Each structure stands twice: as structure tokens, then as C-alpha cells.
Amino acid sequence: MKYKVMLCEGNRLMLGRLANVISATPDFKLVAKYQDYQEALGQGKVFNPNLILLDVESISASNTIQDFCDAYPNASIICLSEHWRADSASHLIQAGAKGYLLKPFTSDELIDAVETFAKGGMETVSHTMCFFSPKGKSGKTTLIANLALALARMTGEKVGIIDADLQFGDMAVFFNLNPQSTIVEATRDTNFLSPVSLGNYFMPVTQNVSVLCGTKDPSLIDSVAIDALESVVTMAKSLFRYILIDVPPGFNPTSISMAEMADTTYIVVMKNDAFEMKHMRRAIEIFKDWPDVEQRLKPIFTRVMPCNERSLYQLQEQLDFPVEGILPNEYMLVSSAADNGRMALDILPDSKLSMSIELIADKILTRRRS
Ligand SMILES: Nc1ncnc2c1ncn2[C@@H]1O[C@H](COP(=O)(O)OP(=O)(O)OP(=O)(O)O)[C@@H](O)[C@H]1O
Ligand SMILES: [Mg+2]
Structure with a gap:
């Protein structure tokens, strides 16, 4: 498995839906899923994820991303939200996220996102x-x-x-x-x-x-x-x-x-x-x-x-x-x-x-x- 994914999503139904998509995507393994960010920060480490999908709609995103970067220095963080906003995207990237993906996503969109961002992350200085x-x-x-x-x-x-x-x-x-x-x-x-x-x-x-x-x-x-x-x-x-x-x-x-x-x-x-x-x-x-x-x-x-x-x-x-x-x-x-x-x-x-x-x-x- 190339990607060991930890999913953090505040909405329970969305959590289930996205978890199914990740599990059905080749090369992706869902190793942990959380509705609560504190739990993800504390308990998720034992699963050693290398990719974190983080819903940023319901949280004070920049600080949270910083906390996840500190707790998971070897994982790439991709933010999830329902609408794309340029202003918040650039803050998230500055805080340490690698990319941004709209939810709900399909398997193909997930693969595309990871491939795009793995090549160098979102450009912030174009x-x-x-x-x-x-x-x-x-x-x-x-x-x-x-x-x-x-x-x-x-x-x-x-x-x-x-x-x-x-x-x-x-x-x-x-x-x-x-x-x-x-x-x-x-x-x-x-x-x-x-x-x-x-x-x-x-x-x-x-x-x-x-x-x-x-x-x-x-x-x-x-x-x-x-x-x-x-x-x-x-x-x-x-x-x-x-x-x-x-x-x-x-x-x-x-x-x-x-x-x-x-x-x-x-x-x-x-x-x-x-x-x-x-x-x-x-x-x-x-x-x-x-x-x-x-x-x-x-x-x-x-x-x-x-x-x-x-x-x-x-x-x-x-x-x-x-x-x-x-x-x-x-x-x-x-x-x-x-x-x-x-x-x-x-x-x-x-x-x-x-x-x-x-x-x-x-x-x-x-x-x-x-
Ligand atoms: N350096 C050049 N030397 C000679 N001919 C050129 C040169 N650059 C472009 N052309 C020719 O000039 C014509 C217009 O070129 P081009 O389509 O690049 O211009 P454009 O400003 O984009 O035009 P348009 O207003 O149609 O969009 C074309 O026939 C092209 O082959
Ligand atoms: Mg032209």
C-alpha cells in the first residue's frame, strides 16, 4: 500500500462516505478515521499514516494544520472542504498543508490530488x-x-x-x-x-x-x-x-x-x-x-x-x-x-x-x- 490514510471529518455521514471511497481506491489504505481532531492528534500516531485528509470547514484551520504537522512530520496533509476559496487555500498551504481537495471526492479525484500535490505541492509563488x-x-x-x-x-x-x-x-x-x-x-x-x-x-x-x-x-x-x-x-x-x-x-x-x-x-x-x-x-x-x-x-x-x-x-x-x-x-x-x-x-x-x-x-x- 502506497498511502496509509488517516481521515478526519467533522460530519459523521460524510466521514462514512469518504471512508468508503478511500477504502475502494487502489494503493490507498484507510488506517484510521476520526470525527474528533483531538483524538486524531493523540491516538492516530500508532497507525503511522503518511497521508492525512483533514476537513477544514469546521475548525480554526491554520492552527490545527500546524498541530498536525508537528504531530505527523512524515505525513502529507491534504485539506478537504465543500467549496474552494483562494484566500483560505493560500493560508492553509502556508500553514503546512500540501494541497486542497473538494469533498465528496471520487477515487479518481483522490488519486489525481495526491499525484498533483506530491509533485511539489500547490504552487504559492506562481x-x-x-x-x-x-x-x-x-x-x-x-x-x-x-x-x-x-x-x-x-x-x-x-x-x-x-x-x-x-x-x-x-x-x-x-x-x-x-x-x-x-x-x-x-x-x-x-x-x-x-x-x-x-x-x-x-x-x-x-x-x-x-x-x-x-x-x-x-x-x-x-x-x-x-x-x-x-x-x-x-x-x-x-x-x-x-x-x-x-x-x-x-x-x-x-x-x-x-x-x-x-x-x-x-x-x-x-x-x-x-x-x-x-x-x-x-x-x-x-x-x-x-x-x-x-x-x-x-x-x-x-x-x-x-x-x-x-x-x-x-x-x-x-x-x-x-x-x-x-x-x-x-x-x-x-x-x-x-x-x-x-x-x-x-x-x-x-x-x-x-x-x-x-x-x-x-x-x-x-x-x-x-
Ligand atoms: N515572428 C514572426 N515573423 C513572421 N510572421 C509571424 C511571426 N509571428 C507570427 N507570424 C505570423 O503572423 C500571423 C499572426 O500570428 P499570431 O496568430 O501569432 O498573432 P496573433 O496576434 O495571436 O493574431 P490573432 O489576432 O489572430 O490572435 C500568423 O500568420 C503567423 O504565422
Ligand atoms: Mg492569437
Whole structure:
């Protein structure tokens, strides 16, 4: 038996119900169950559990978790409650819990929870990035897809992409995915989800990169409520170290709300006519309300030729604002990669495009370390 489980649940009926599920789950053995926490703290030790499932609804959770951590230093604690609340989840994690699971749960949900949290616990320090463009066809989806792969490869950590370009999101097409569930289902179900179950709505594209795909039909936009989208992003912070959000072009409720939530917002503009500088300036102007705008807002130009230090410097001078990165014009590479559902970074890792994207990833990592 991999897991020797101690279950603490204040409600007697729920205790029985959950006990049955645990006993019926392969690799899980229920070694003790308690309705009373003091008894669990005192008497449970003889059973030497390595996994404690702790109902946190009816107790002063942080202190109790601390007591359980002290009494069972070799066990992982997973909190149980009927609704997921981001604010309390982060307190519980700080107090020493490994994860959070909604009850009642099924055997599959229990296995998923333990596997997810065993891989490193809930992330409490995830970094959220929103990719904004004043107009469409800026190259932002291409950038996000490749940057996500670069971050995962450079760190070995979990990266989540959320396609919140609600009407015309095409991240699924980029990765050649045929998703069973999309942002429509995730936002619809948000009240019933915990971070672990949200993970099932993401489609894996590599070992460490997963995508929550956009709507399958533009008319479904009305079924995605902004507040539900915000809870999905908050929940995703428990699953991924890096979250990259694709938003619809222009200022609209979705792009504004996602930019407000993100730690960093990238403004992506493609250099192809004389107006790009004007659009970039206007967009920056609108974000200038943020007191920390220079830290939070990062302009990126795509299709810059020649793509070198000098061009970056010139763009910066013209803009009078720090430019985070530039990507070269590599249409053939980008489109042949996308046609195969693969990314430029995979096909030609030594290309100028891949290197430019890695430079942007490197800046993200450097800032995180400082
Ligand atoms: N660095 C690049 N060099 C040349 N072409 C590029 C580059 N990046 C993207 N493209 C091309 O530009 C077009 C738009 O790219 P992409 O879909 O990434 O932009 P977007 O801003 O997400 O567009 P949309 O508004 O449709 O969501 C695509 O045809 C893509 O192949
Ligand atoms: Mg796009």
C-alpha cells in the first residue's frame, strides 16, 4: 500500500462516505478515521499514516494544520472542504498543508490530488503573464506558445497557457489539439472545482506545458463570465509555476481584467506599417495609471528586421519606454511549424526566433530570482 490514510471529518455521514471511497481506491489504505481532531492528534500516531485528509470547514484551520504537522512530520496533509476559496487555500498551504481537495471526492479525484500535490505541492509563488495587443495579428499567440515551451524547458517547472482570446482563440489549432473541455466548461464549473480538478480541463502538450483551450465557437463568448474567468486564473496559480494568458486584441473587459490580474503584461505589436509605434504608445499611455507601470508593462515588437541590439535600442528611443524584446520576421518558420502543430522552438532551436524568445524567458527568470 502506497498511502496509509488517516481521515478526519467533522460530519459523521460524510466521514462514512469518504471512508468508503478511500477504502475502494487502489494503493490507498484507510488506517484510521476520526470525527474528533483531538483524538486524531493523540491516538492516530500508532497507525503511522503518511497521508492525512483533514476537513477544514469546521475548525480554526491554520492552527490545527500546524498541530498536525508537528504531530505527523512524515505525513502529507491534504485539506478537504465543500467549496474552494483562494484566500483560505493560500493560508492553509502556508500553514503546512500540501494541497486542497473538494469533498465528496471520487477515487479518481483522490488519486489525481495526491499525484498533483506530491509533485511539489500547490504552487504559492506562481507568475502570471498577460499578452495584450492593441490590434490583431500581432504575433502574440506564436510568442506565447513558444515562450511557454522555453520556460518549461529552461526550468523543468509546470507552465499553463490560458486561451482567453474568447471569440477567436486559436491556441488549440497551434498545438493541433482537439480539446474535450475548454474555457467554457472550466468557467461554467468554477464553483464546483478545486485546483486539482481544474487541471483536468487543461490539455497537455508536453510533459510540463498544458493549455486551457478557447471557445470552440465565437458565439460561446457570452457563456464565459469575467468573474468566473478570474477564479479560473486564481485557481490555476495553484497548479502552475508560470501562467501565460492570451487575450482578445484591444481594450475590452477580458483583456483589462486579465491585465489587472497579471504580474506582468506584455504589449505585443507587429512591425509592418508606420502605425505600430503609434499603437504601442497609445496602449502604454492607457496602462500608465499603474503606479508600477515600468515593472509591470513590457513592450515586445515582432517581425523586426534586422533583429539586433541596434534595432531594439532605436525602438526604445522612439518609444521612450523600456522595450523587453524583439522577434525577427520568420514567417516561413512560424507557419510551417504551426501547420504541423509544432513550435518554431522545437523545429529550429538555433534560429534567431527561438533565441529571441529564449532571451525573453531568460529575463523572466532573472527577475524572479532577484
Ligand atoms: N515572428 C514572426 N515573423 C513572421 N510572421 C509571424 C511571426 N509571428 C507570427 N507570424 C505570423 O503572423 C500571423 C499572426 O500570428 P499570431 O496568430 O501569432 O498573432 P496573433 O496576434 O495571436 O493574431 P490573432 O489576432 O489572430 O490572435 C500568423 O500568420 C503567423 O504565422
Ligand atoms: Mg492569437
